[in-house]
Amino acid sequence: xxxxxxxxxxxxxxxxxxxxxxxxxxxxxxxxxxxxxxxxxxxxxxxxxxxxxxxxxxxxxxxxxxxxxxxxxxxxxxxxxxxxxxxxxxxxxxxxxxxxxxxxxxxxxxxxxxxxxxxxxxxxxxxxxxxxxxxxxxxxxxxxxxxxxxxxxxxxxxxxxxxxxxxxxxxxxxxxxxxxxxxxxxxxxxxxxxxxxxxxxxxxxxxxxxxxxxxxxxxxxxxxxxxxxxxxxxxxxxxxxxxxxxxxxxxxxxxxxxxxxxxxxxxxxxxxxxxxxxxxxxxxxxxxxxxxxxxxxxxxxxxxxxxxxxxxxxxxxxxxxxxxxxxxxxxxxxxxxxxxxxxxxxxxxxxxxxxxxxxxxxxxxxxxxxxxxxxxxxxxxxxxxxxxxxxxxxxxxxxxxxxxxxxxxxxxxxxxxxxxxxxxxxxxxxxxxxxxxxxxxxxxxxxxxxxxxxxxxxxxxxxxxxxxxxxxxxxxxxxxxxxxxxxxxxxxxxxxxxxxxxxxxxxxxxxxxxxxxxxxxxxxxxxxxxxxxxxxxxxxxxxxxxxxxxxxxxxxxxxxxxxxxxxxxxxxxxxxxxxxxxxxxxxxxxxxxxxxxxxxxxxxxxxxxxxxxxxxxxxxxxxxxxxxxxxxxxxxxxxxxxxxxxxxxxxxxxxxxxxxxxxxxxxxxxxxxxxxxxxxxxxxxxxxxxxxxxxxxxxxxxxxxxxxxxxxxxxxxxxxxxxxxxxxxxxxxxxxxxxxxxxxxxxxxxxxxxxxxxxxxxxxxxxxxxxxxxxxxxxxxxx
Numbered sequence: 001x002x003x004x005x006x007x008x009x010x011x012x013x014x015x016x017x018x019x020x021x022x023x024x025x026x027x028x029x030x031x032x033x034x035x036x037x038x039x040x041x042x043x044x045x046x047x048x049x050x051x052x053x054x055x056x057x058x059x060x061x062x063x064x065x066x067x068x069x070x071x072x073x074x075x076x077x078x079x080x081x082x083x084x085x086x087x088x089x090x091x092x093x094x095x096x097x098x099x100x101x102x103x104x105x106x107x108x109x110x111x112x113x114x115x116x117x118x119x120x121x122x123x124x125x126x127x128x129x130x131x132x133x134x135x136x137x138x139x140x141x142x143x144x145x146x147x148x149x150x151x152x153x154x155x156x157x158x159x160x161x162x163x164x165x166x167x168x169x170x171x172x173x174x175x176x177x178x179x180x181x182x183x184x185x186x187x188x189x190x191x192x193x194x195x196x197x198x199x200x201x202x203x204x205x206x207x208x209x210x211x212x213x214x215x216x217x218x219x220x221x222x223x224x225x226x227x228x229x230x231x232x233x234x235x236x237x238x239x240x241x242x243x244x245x246x247x248x249x250x251x252x253x254x255x256x257x258x259x260x261x262x263x264x265x266x267x268x269x270x271x272x273x274x275x276x277x278x279x280x281x282x283x284x285x286x287x288x289x290x291x292x293x294x295x296x297x298x299x300x301x302x303x304x305x306x307x308x309x310x311x312x313x314x315x316x317x318x319x320x321x322x323x324x325x326x327x328x329x330x331x332x333x334x335x336x337x338x339x340x341x342x343x344x345x346x347x348x349x350x351x352x353x354x355x356x357x358x359x360x361x362x363x364x365x366x367x368x369x370x371x372x373x374x375x376x377x378x379x380x381x382x383x384x385x386x387x388x389x390x391x392x393x394x395x396x397x398x399x400x401x402x403x404x405x406x407x408x409x410x411x412x413x414x415x416x417x418x419x420x421x422x423x424x425x426x427x428x429x430x431x432x433x434x435x436x437x438x439x440x441x442x443x444x445x446x447x448x449x450x451x452x453x454x455x456x457x458x459x460x461x462x463x464x465x466x467x468x469x470x471x472x473x474x475x476x477x478x479x480x481x482x483x484x485x486x487x488x489x490x491x492x493x494x495x496x497x498x499x500x501x502x503x504x505x506x507x508x509x510x511x512x513x514x515x516x517x518x519x520x521x522x523x524x525x526x527x528x529x530x531x532x533x534x535x536x537x538x539x540x541x542x543x544x545x546x547x548x549x550x551x552x553x554x555x556x557x558x559x560x561x562x563x564x565x566x567x568x569x570x571x572x573x574x575x576x577x578x579x580x581x582x583x584x585x586x587x588x589x590x591x592x593x594x595x596x597x598x599x600x601x602x603x604x605x606x607x608x609x610x611x612x613x614x615x616x617x618x619x620x621x622x623x624x625x626x627x628x629x630x631x632x633x634x635x636x637x638x639x640x641x642x643x644x645x646x647x648x649x650x651x652x653x654x655x656x657x658x659x660x661x662x663x664x665x666x667x668x669x670x671x672x673x674x675x676x677x678x679x680x681x682x683x684x685x686x687x688x689x690x691x692x693x694x695x696x697x698x699x700x701x702x703x704x705x706x707x708x709x710x711x712x713x714x715x716x717x718x719x720x721x722x723x724x725x726x727x728x729x730x731x732x733x734x735x736x737x738x739x740x741x742x743x744x745x746x747x748x749x750x751x752x753x754x755x756x757x758x759x760x761x762x763x764x765x766x767x768x769x770x771x772x773x774x775x776x777x778x779x780x781x782x783x
Contacts, residue, residue: 012048012174014145014152016056022131023095032502033321035081035096035128037121042058044141047172049099049478050413058094062101062121070295074120081124097131098124105132141166141173145186157187157379162684165191165228168221170595172198189232195225200233201263203375204755208250209271211243236262247277252284261295265340266705267735267751275344284527300341307333307349309503311405313413322412323360327348330357337371348396352406355393359363359410362386363417367675368424372435377427379675380461380482383421386610387676388462390414394610405572408465415609419659426658429673430642436678436737437486438778439648444503452542452554453500457491458670460605463576463682467600470584473739475717475766476591477686482679485604488630488645488654489670489677490514491562493647494603496525498682500555501533503528516648544586550594559583562606562670569608571666591687600683607660609675614648614671616661628662629672631655695772709762709775711740718772719765720746726761726774732761 009017010371011738022036042047044442053070060080065088072080081096083616090096098121107114108125132138134149142163146156156162165188166173172194184190189200196203196218203226207214215223227238232255236246253261264271269590275297283293293299310329314322326695336342336350362385367378447453457466464480471478486494493514496505506519515524523529531541534555539540540548542556559579565572587598607613607629622637632654633639641655656672657663670677696712711718722734733755734748750760756779 010174010180011178014178018150019097019131022129033095033129035098035124037098037100037124037128037130039100039103039105039138041138043101044167047167048174056097057091059097059099061099074118079118104138105130105136141170149607154181161188169194189229192225192228195222196229199753199756200229201260204260205264206542207242208246208277209273239330243277243279248281251278253295266749268340268344294339296343297346300336300346303336304347304349306349306406308401311409315408319413323364326356326360326409329353348402352393352396355389356409359386359389360413363413367421372425372428376679377676379679384462384465386414387460391573391576391770394570411611420527422659425675426673434487436486438650439507442502445500447500447553449552450550450558451599452590453599453601455557456559456600456602458565458604458606459602460676461679461681464683467583468579468683470580471685474584474588475612479684481682484682484683485678486645488514489604491603494734496530498529498601500539501537504533547590547593552686558586565606567667570608577689587685598685602680604670605680606668606676607674608668610667613660613662613666615665615682616657616663618663627671628664628666628669629657631663697773697775700762700775700777705750706747707762708745711744714742714744716742717766720748721763721765722748722750723761725762726763729769750779
């Protein structure tokens with residue numbers, strides 16, 4: 001046998017039930033009452049009568065004749081009770097309820113003294129029933145809420161402030177659940193909170209953010225309730241003190257405003273005008289070392305200005321001194337990365353300082369030592385992190401002055417580090433040979449059905465590491481390998497070497513664009529001819545719209561990092577994560593349609609020095625074609641440039657710029673001989689899924705709008721989402737779906753304050769978004 005849990009009862013439902021209960025009678029000794037009279041001398045319930053008319057079809061009101069609202073004079077009400085009015089009928093089985101605004105019970109008792117207009121109803125007190133308190137007084141809102149005899153027996157404060165709030169807030173009080181109020185103290189703040197929306201901190205922030213808008217959206221009762229809440233809870237009068245004083249108190253963060261600040265800091269983007277409101281105030285004068293002015297954006301601005309000056313000045317320092325200055329700066333400014341101003345994007349240099357400090361630590365260890373292979377190994381182990389730190393630091397800045405400061409710091413410690421490693425590698429290659437092999441070493445490779453080879457142009461080693469991390473977050477099995485680009489490290493020469501048909505390509509005389517040739521036809525191995533060669537050898541062209549037949553083999557190209565680098569220069573740093581995400585999403589689609597394995601290949605890396613690569617001079621008369629880092633020398637030309645054999649035809653040679661210099665003025669370029677350009681990564685990706693049975697939720701806890709979920713044990717590759725409908729990912733209310741990162745605990749923030757008190761689901765999903773476990777919860781907690 002199953003039982004149905006009773007629906008929670010609201011105050012409105014309880015009020016209606018109590019009124020209707022007045023019609024109960026003992027049929028053995030009584031007759032049914034003709035009606036229920038509801039006297040309300042102080043008109044306390046009048047503000048909600050329109051609502052009750054919609055919920056009580058038997059309710060009628062004494063007043064001017066408005067039959068559509070079941071309202072009319074006493075004689076008309078007598079006719080309704082007698083079922084003599086065609087347009088107003090009381091439903092069968094219902095006892096008519098007559099609401100009497102402005103009429104007290106004692107007014108009915110003195111029949112002779114009744115106003116003439118009321119006398120037709122006076123007699124009904126004997127044939128009907130009167131809904132009143134046990135002491136025969138009219139019901140008031142306070143009495144109904146607090147009385148244990150015929151009322152709800154709630155704990156309601158008796159002070160005048162609370163009494164004054166009751167009538168204005170009644171409309172909202174009616175929707176409150178009785179069971180949730182039974183253990184609460186209902187005072188002035190509670191009722192004013194209902195008037196102003198039930199969330200005083202949220203309302204306070206909305207008002208500070210846009211005072212005219214908030215005032216216009218409030219009716220008189222709601223505004224008065226909000227003002228009273230501000231006075232009692234936050235010690236500020238919105239009318240007398242104004243929003244600027246409120247902004248000052250918010251920035252100061254002294255109790256009770258610290259709770260308001262914490263709420264603001266959880267979702268500052270919801271209140272975009274608050275920083276400007278705070279700027280209209282001035283921080284208090286400093287009194288000592290422990291002053292905290294972090295709530296003022298002006299303070300953060302001054303800190304950013306100090307950091308900009310420090311970073312700009314490291315260009316005049318030695319490498320050692322520059323590194324120390326950068327590390328000290330990071331230590332002094334790291335606290336600002338945790339502040340709301342960083343969240344709002346107002347602390348770009350503080351954010352960049354973290355990555356510059358990483359760069360300082362990494363570049364303190366030179367890569368200029370050992371064989372070429374040992375240099376490559378050092379780069380693949382730690383050195384690539386310097387490249388990543390440069391990109392991450394550049395990705396933090398937007399304005400020119402910020403870029404110039406960061407570029408100065410990078411140039412002081414990164415450029416000489418790269419130069420030393422490149423010169424050493426070039427010397428090793430000159431003494432021995434280039435480790436990247438030659439055409440003679442290319443062999444035909446076998447690929448299993450269901451394999452797609454994915455070409456990414458310009459995927460430097462550090463970006464390969466980023467891509468591996470993203471793929472592993474999606475729960476794919478990832479295996480990476482280290483290799484070398486061809487020389488010169490340009491797409492024309494290097495791309496053909498990583499295709500599945502490289503064994504069908506050969507080199508003739510080097511041409512000015514460094515393209516090899518298709519062996520069978522002699523045509524240059526550009527994109528058109530390579531695509532044709534792939535198709536002739538059963539390689540399907542896979543695109544974002546054509547996923548091919550996964551029982552065969554496929555070739556695809558996506559994520560043109562190199563094109564973006566040439567177009568954007570240093571600003572490519574802002575686009576790289578979205579490019580890598582696009583690659584991951586594409587691989588997900590390939591697996592979704594049935595491909596078993598994706599092999600990611602690339603042609604070369606790149607050098608990116610934001611202040612510009614050092615320039616190397618090469619007379620135009622000596623070169624057939626001069627690229628950034630390489631040049632085809634005219635036959636018979638006499639040059640002092642170092643010449644290197646071409647991968648596709650060692651009898652042909654070309655010049656490479658020394659160190660990290662460039663034949664043309666460039667910020668981003670490639671083609672030369674350095675680990676950044678020539679050490680490349682290959683990635684093999686296979687699909688793996690998470691076993692749903694391993695995921696078990698231990699607890700769900702709330703701190704304001706932050707929900708923390710703890711598992712019985714950690715599971716790899718899973719993420720936490722918050723949804724209003726567990727099975728529909730489009731109903732996510734989490735500010736961001738968060739990975740557990742192999743830990744048992746994870747938290748997300750719900751940005752929509754309006755969801756407080758509403759039921760939602762925490763949902764654990766795998767990398768594909770498949771739900772593995774879920775649990776219902778209440779936003780903000782059950783209490």
